[in-house]
Amino acid sequence: MDREETKQKLKGYLTHYLSKYKGINCNDYFSCLNPNHQNSGMSMHFNPKDNTVHCYGCGCTYDIFSLIGMDFNLPHYQDQLNKAGELFLENNKINTPKITRNEISKMSDGGTKIVDYTSFFRVCAKQAKTTEYFQEAGITDETIVKFNLGYEPEFSIGNSQQIKAMIIPNGPYGFWAINTETDPDEDYVFYYGKESLFCSHVNENTEDIFITDNIIDALYMSQNGVCSLVIANEIHLNEFVYFLSQQVKKRNYYVTSQTENRLTGLIIRELINYEQPNQLIDLAYPAQSIGDLIMASPEKFRDRVKNIKKLLSVTPRKLLTRKTYDLVSDDASFSEIYYSKGVYGISTDVITKRKLLSNWIIDSSADTDFIYHTCMAEWNILSVELDARTTDISKSYYSLLPKIGLSENTGNPEHDAGNLLTIFASKKIRRQEGCVLVINLQNCNAEYIRTFVNKLMSELRNYIHSIIFFCLDENRTLVDEFCWQTFTVHKDVTSEENEDDDFDSHDYKVTASNAVSGKMFFYTVLE
Secondary structure (H helix, E strand, O other): OOHHHHHHHHHOOHHHHHHHHHOOOOOOOEOOOOOOOOOOOOOEEEEOOOOEEEEOOOOOEEOHHHHHHHHOOOOOHHHHHHHHHHHHOOOOOOOOOOOOHHHHHHHOOOOOOOOOOHHHHHHHHHHHHHOOHHHHOOOOHHHHHHOOOEEEEEEEEEOOEEEEEEEEEOOOOEEEEEEOOOOOOOOOEEEEEOOOOEEOOOOOOOOEEEEEOOHHHHHHHHHOOOOEEEOOOHHHHHHHHHHHHOOOOOOEEEEEOOOOOHHHHHHHHHHHHOOOOEEEEOOOOOOOOHHHHHHHOHHHHHHHHHOHHHHHHOOOOOOOOOOOOOOOOOHHHHHOHHHOOEEEEEEOOHHHHHHHHHHHHHHOOOOOEEEEEEOHHHHHHHHHHHHHHOOOOOOOHHHHHHHEEEEEOOOOHHHHHHHHHHHHHHHHHOOOOOEEEEEEOOOOOHHHHHHHHHHHHHHHOOOOOEEEEEEOHHHOHHHHOOOOEEEEEEEOOOOOOOOOOOOOOEEEEEEEEEEOOEEEEEEEEEO
């Protein structure tokens, strides 16, 4: 009986091994044999088609050799094979075939025949200590033993070419050969034998799985405590789909790709099909590869992986909305200044101020409210003016009353500013958005203006509101620094004036400062 026939015969002893050495009845489900799967449920069963046991909880699959390896602490396949022969065969010694270096290239046969590379792996594992590559690459002795890594200094890649190669087994029937001295721009990864999914161990407690197309990155992640899975081509993808189909637990899958390609899209599509949480991330940033990041700062990598959910959920705080108000540049927009949110300063005489304010109130829309901060005398005069202005038009004086409220100037700037802010806050809490603050400072001294304006604007400077300051020319500098646009309004001296009737039409010249291009002049008519 040759080696392959012996292996197949030994595989058939799995049920006998489970019954004799573990007391397991393979006709029913039983507890998972994975030592890292802490679950008392019956999630593992025997598959007679390929003589393996599979757990639907953690996804692990074992044949008789891998179970013997765990039970007898035998990491190498040949030792597991020998132990199985010792337990079940009379002639218990399994001869190891000799494979020469020149035969390596012949062992890959396009997948038409399965070749066992175990003896080759044993030779390469013994040669691992003959090179400093593993140490220089930051690959630990524990990782070398865990994955049975090896070294072959005269590895043939065909066409009479040889490389110094790091050998990474992927089960007994396939392996990666990594050129340890290649130029970064040249091919350096070669695969031989039956391709299969490379996945560092998944157990019940595994919540995060990082998917990569780079086997070296997978080794680095594994030795830093990260569960990694390699999908380098569509053959691996097919096995990954089977892996997903066996999962009963949702895990977080992170596709660690620095570029999006067709394979990346297919991986994400399958994760979505199986309703598994997933994200496409650049785990290596700012390095070129995960290995580079780990070599440069392993602590940073471990911290990044540990806090990956937190990192991906960070939402940058948004900046305050930029104050880009539309500046007034013509007489029509000046007549409707209350529609534009912003802070404006207007220096003019008392009579013109009353005309402007009464125009705004009468012509404003139904959803616009005014809060007028002024003294009682001015408030009474405004009431008389509005009453007179509405006698000959369709609007009633009484219909204007709900649109304007008084914030009284008592002469105490701290108190007055606080009172105005309280009234304003009351409207905002009630979701009354169309509110305009009109501040009359024409009858105030410089000290009052300075204190009042500073307190008011310290509360409102980071919000977008419509605020209009009326002041005399001599006090304009006290409010200028808070205003986005300022105006000087005077009667046009060239127009005909009727000094006896304040309510006749007059032409007014408006000088707008801080406009788009220096100062702008325009004319408006106030009724």
